[in-house]
Amino acid sequence: MDFDPYKRFYAIIRNIPRGRVATYGQIARLAGLPGNARQVGYALSTCNDRLPWHRVVNAKGEISSRGTPDAVDKQRVRLEKEKVTFGKAGRIRLARFQWNPKR
């Protein structure tokens, strides 16, 4: 089994602290797979109710839609509950809320 990239993604996502968000590209990079940002989102869509998927957003600090706007709204509410504020355009200020894995 070696290294299952997907599993690696999940582990990283689980490490995202409360009140912080991470981008798909960032996760892919941390997993050692730069450029696989799409795969990260793909892995999440597979079915992972156990991970804080709501803390994963795209590089613009926006919640990526997956054809179910309802879930997007839910994610937003959940993030706001963790003190993550959204801008007027519905975007998060990554400069302030992006998770810094280094610590």
Place this chain on the structure above:
DNA sequence: CGTCTGACGATAT
């Protein structure tokens, strides 16, 4: 093996 699709990213304008 070629083609299309997708919870993305970076760059150019």
Place this chain on the structure above:
DNA sequence: TATATCGCCAGAC
């Protein structure tokens, strides 16, 4: 900041 275009990789057909 918004839109357009290209690049990226894996999976489905």
